[in-house]
Amino acid sequence: MSRRALLRGTAAGAGAVALPALLTACGGPGDEVKIGSNASDAVPRKAFAEVFNAYEKKSDKKVKVNTVNHEAFQEGINRYLKGTPDDVFMWFAGYRMQFFAEQGQLADISDLWKGFDGFSAALKAQSTGKDGKQYLVPYYYYPWAVFYRKSVFAQHGYEIPKTFDEFRALAKRMDKDGLDAIAFGDKDGWPAMGTFDYLNMRANGYDFHVSLMGGEESWTDPKVKHVFDLWRGLMPYHQKGANGRTWQEAAQSLAQKKSGMAVFGLPHPGQQFSAADREDLDFFAFPEIDSAYGQDAVEAPIDGFLLAKKSKRQKEGKELMKYLATPAAEEIYLKRDPNNIAVNDKASTSSYNALQKKAVDLVSNAKQISQFMDRDTRPDFASQVMIRAIQQFINKPNDIDGLTKDIESQKKTIFASD
Missing domain, CATH: 3.40.190.10 (Periplasmic binding protein-like II)
Known part of the structure; x- marks a missing residue:
């Protein structure tokens, strides 16, 4: 989870950071929804695989995951978004999201947010660009x-x-x-x-x-x-x-x-x-x-999903993001990854270990939440x-x-x- 590369990638111009060979997305129409994933560690990678498999069964749609080393993903993010990015990709709330929204690289998902349930006002604020539109589906946080x-x-x-x-x-x-x-x-x-x-x-x-x-x-x-x-x-x-x-x-x-x-x-x-x-x-x-x-x-930093503006599968991408915003999608993930906390307050905490439950208490009792x-x-x-x-x-x-x-x-x- 190297932020040095993350920061270098987001702050630099499009030509300043060499795009890793691994970070190559496949644009263009088709039946598959493509996801750019930085969840390269074993635990989150397996957990996300189960989430996407569940979505495939529920929707009868195909999901193709392009998993890249976490550091390499961050380092190549500028060229990735300006090239042929995946439809949906993993990223971060707050300034990290706003940076690319201002560049016009992200699709507005404010229409989805009108139907979302279980997200606090604070989560919505962290998912909102400086233009007042929503761009992020928050997925988990960690204090x-x-x-x-x-x-x-x-x-x-x-x-x-x-x-x-x-x-x-x-x-x-x-x-x-x-x-x-x-x-x-x-x-x-x-x-x-x-x-x-x-x-x-x-x-x-x-x-x-x-x-x-x-x-x-x-x-x-x-x-x-x-x-x-x-x-x-x-x-x-x-x-x-x-x-x-x-x-x-x-x-x-x-x-x-x-x-x-x-x-x-x-x-x-x-x-x-x-x-x-x-x-x-x-x-x-x-x-x-x-x-x-x-x-x-x-x-308590918040991670989530964004829809690339260049995606030719906007409808399919939004359908996937709508699913990822549900308590069920978070519950599947967190049963396999005990190192994060669900952002949707309707998600069950029955599978949480003692440390996760304590983390929920820490954040729920906070008067203010910073992002790092x-x-x-x-x-x-x-x-x-x-x-x-x-x-x-x-x-x-x-x-x-x-x-x-x-x-x-x-x-x-x-x-x-x-």
């Missing part, structure tokens, strides 16, 4: 939190921290106990963004965070510097060498009981834990920093500025003034480019 192993906490007598001071004290204690307190891998450039988002929302509130991501606040604001200063105080308890470590390796260190905690999305540690160990995996909400904001905001830095801001700002800036901070966390000044200078240039 970000602080993950840990219950057995490790029990062994050492650790308690769940509620406040940032307690969190930092726990990290210090884990360090003394010989653990890497916080598993950390930012080789792909995006994982550390989740930590920044939570620090900012907890210290400055959701509204300020959204304004900052939207280019409306200054990165030299003392509020932003405070976020980096809080993070700097935690940095001694992160795994060293994070810029050379993948998120998978960081999650594996948690599974191997070498690390005590990790800030991740629900699928990330789940994919690295064996089935036998999965019941030992647990999480808690990122701790409170300022009581004025508490733990109100939750980071690389989905909540401009893709070019995330890719060209923030990946490098955060990695620079990880290597040299003491020059906060210089770092924020540089970010702000580049932000002004990028956000003024429209």
Whole structure:
């Protein structure tokens, strides 16, 4: 799930990123509805296969799935959409969807939304372009939190921290106990963004965070510097060498009981834990920093399906998307993939494991939901500025003034480019 390639693909011009040979769709009319899938990992790939098989039986229509390595799909997305894309393809809510809607690459599915049931107003907002039209069928989400192993906490007598001071004290204690307190891998450039988002929302509130991501606040604001200063105080308890470590390796260190905690999305540690160990995996909400904001905001990215504007099977594509919006379609998928949560509130949770049920509670009790830095801001700002800036901070966390000044200078240039 490498967002570095995702960001590079969405921010670059059509000719800037070479289209992977694998990402070749087959346009043109026919009986089949073609789906561009980035679900290349074994678990989601099998789960989606069952969903599409169920649709074929229900509709008596053929579905052809073009599955591409997740990273390669993101890297080639621009040329994919400007070439001969599949009819329906997997993508992301929020800015990620709006970016291609503004380019005229997506088909308007507002007519479908008039008949949808079970989607909240927040989900509709995340599926809506800047023109007020709907383009996305949301399919699942996954909250970000602080993950840990219950057995490790029990062994050492650790308690769940509620406040940032307690969190930092726990990290210090884990360090003394010989653990890497916080598993950390930012080789792909995006994982550390989740930590920044939570620090900012907890210290400055959701509204300020959204304004900052939207280019409306200054990165030299003392509020932003405070976020980096809080993070700097935690940095001694992160795994060293994070810029050379993948998120998978960081999650594996948690599974191997070498690390005590990790800030991740629900699928990330789940994919690295064996089935036998999965019941030992647990999480808690990122701790409170300022009581004025508490733990109100939750980071919960939403994934779903889009209809390509170039598709010659608009009617067939919409019929498939209408099915994908049903509780039944989500239930089939989630019986096979325990690492995500259904977005349709009418979908049954009977097959959910304890972690999924806890994730539902976390999001349902949230007062605000963010999408993740690389989905909540401009893709070019995330890719060209923030990946490098955060990695620079990880290597040299003491020059906060210089770092924020540089970010702000580049932000002004990028956000003024429209």
